[in-house]
Amino acid sequence: MYYEIHGLAAADAPVLVLSSGLGGSANFWQSQLPALTKKYCVLIYDHLGTGRSPAELAHDYSIASMASELIALLDELHIAKCHIIGHALGGLVALHIAASSPERVISMVLVNAWSSPNPHTTRCFNIRLAILDNCSHSVYLQTQALILYPPDWIVGNIQTLEKEEQHLLANFPDKTNLLARINALSQFNIDDKLASLTVNTLVIANKDDILVPWQRSQWLADSLPHATLVLFDYGGHACSVTTPTDFNNTLLKHLETF
Structure with a gap:
């Protein structure tokens, strides 16, 4: 898998894996x-079968497969323990x-994530699948932006967004x-399994996330034994992009407790 390591060396600082x-x-x-x-030592990577990590994914591909791939990468890099910060699927x-x-x-940060399917998110993905099957890739990407970002953020960042969409x-x-x-x-x-997961956890959610109801994050925070919920009013599904200062400060505050 394609990966990048930024910041301090893993031998000198805690490792953060951003998924x-x-x-x-x-x-x-x-x-x-x-x-x-x-x-910190920061590890970022392209998931297998995406971007710069080309692969043909198996028909029975699963979240367990993605977890095994990340563990294999950590083993390759001789990283025994890390903080994992995951957005949605991550x-x-x-x-x-x-x-x-x-x-x-060491700890995990769950950003607008979920522990089980819910009817609203399932409908959103059904619509995205229909667009993928029946519309151009450009329309699919424009729909994706509507899901990721608040309307006013799109208006204020339209040139940057359009450049990113071209990329x-x-x-x-x-497609497969x-x-x-x-x-x-x-x-x-x-x-x-949530009640048995003892890893210290920060749960971050946004009330204006139109893909994942914030109550799914509340459920995570209530069900995990050692979890704290931070709930933002604004930021949409991709709050790490739309409100990076608030997001980064929240993340650093969590990490400084270790």
């Missing part, structure tokens, strides 16, 4: 790097590792892989 959502791109975390690399990967290999996780259009993911990743996140359900 992206459905798009799987390491570039999603650009707004976090300046704040995190002063004190949060599901963190949850699976916390359940299957808790000794590898994404030129590197549009393999995209379908496999959507199927994997749609089937993920770890509700019956």
